[in-house]
Ligand code: ATP
């Protein structure tokens with residue numbers, strides 16, 4: 001098997017298809033009828049109601065390659081991008097699902113056969129975790145995979161216990177890790193160095209066997225289910241003999257395009273910038289294709305943060321003209337066949353990227369020079385005051401995380417509380433002014449105007465809702 005990202009995706013779906021699973025399309029990034037979730041962040045999202053029994057499908061086994069974004073809400077990997085070998089804001093999660101059909105034994109067998117037989121991974125480089133009380137899973141890994149006991153690690157934390165929410169289906173999980181070798185810093189799961197990038201989690205198998213009824217009461221599910229998720233980019237790295245997700249074929253192409261257009265090699269400090277740009281291009285393009293547009297609130301604000309952050313990195317690489325939209329054709333060429341929505345929305349994505357870059361480009365430069373002045377005397381360990389961070393936000397459209405990202409390499413952090421306080425003060429001030437104006441109609445007029453022009457032009461006053469998504 002060739003091990004390009006496109007071929008691995010197909011091989012995964014075919015394998016589970018051959019094993020009785022319905023091959024189902026990815027759900028959209030904006031979950032349908034689920035206001036509790038900002039973006040689809042796992043394969044099981046489109047099947048939530050199937051797992052709880054609210055919805056029935058004509059199949060009880062399914063497999064997908066699900067578009068995921070983890071850049072807001074409970075799962076937020078935005079700050080990891082560019083700095084770890086394994087995190088993206090947008091990634092594809094390969095999964096197989098059993099809705100009350102098979103359970104632990106077949107789930108483990110199918111997973112183990114796929115990675116060791118079909119994909120041919122070296123067994124000696126694999127290790128797994130189980131929830132500390134899950135003796136059943138421990139024994140199955142020993143029996144089915146023939147793994148020695150020291151490579152089946154019992155983990156007592158919530159990392160190995162999955163729950164849909166405070167109530168609902170839940171259960172232990174078992175994660176498969178790949179050891180990329182001693183030359184990379186990091187330790188096995190459960191050890192003090194587990195945050196390193198030597199042992200990389202490739203696949204998570206969730207065994208849904210309970211239902212949490214109330215905080216105290218948990219019962220066995222009559223028909224336990226399976227939900228698994230494997231990062232396509234992570235398994236591609238392993239199969240392509242790379243340690244780093246950003247060195248797989250897909251990212252080589254995207255980063256190559258960014259290198260070509262900027263003329264800056266992906267070395268030294270520029271390396272992280274090219275990675276951030278390639279990653280953020282994917283999340284921005286896929287979010288726009290699924291109907292999200294940059295705005296100052298909710299999902300749109302997360303998209304705006306991602307786009308603006310990428311633009312700062314483009315600026316770091318010396319790009320003085322909009323860059324992101326020019327990279328789009330490379331992405332569409334790589335991923336358009338698997339995700340035709342990219343092709344359908346290409347013109348919209350391109351326009352949206354270009355417009356946002358053009359608009360923000362003007363203030364970005366001025367904001368950055370303010371930031372440079374404000375931080376010129378600062379050293380590692382220092383903290384930028386909240387007033388300045390708020391001014392950058394309010395006047396120059398800098399999302400807080402952009403300012404944080406800009407100072408990160410110098411080891412300078414931002415006073416979050418000071419930022420929030422400055423925002424509160426401004427809100428209170430605005431309210432006072434309304435009250436003091438004595439004209440009841442003013443507020444109505446203002447809101448009408450705002451509706452007409454869109455929130456974008458009223459960034460300074462629209463902080464209330466934007467605030468909720470600043471994490
Ligand atoms: P990690 O501990 O490495 O952050 P996770 O435990 O948060 O991963 P899960 O929620 O178990 O990840 O998701 C299932 C699989 O999806 C992971 O095993 C991994 O292969 C992949 N994955 C998760 N987050 C990301 C990401 N940000 N970028 C790329 N792949 C990811």
Ligand code: MG
Nearest residue numbers: 070075076077
């Ligand atoms: Mg994670």
Ligand code: MG
Nearest residue numbers: 159175201204
């Ligand atoms: Mg994990």
Ligand code: MG
Nearest residue numbers: 175201203204
């Ligand atoms: Mg996991």
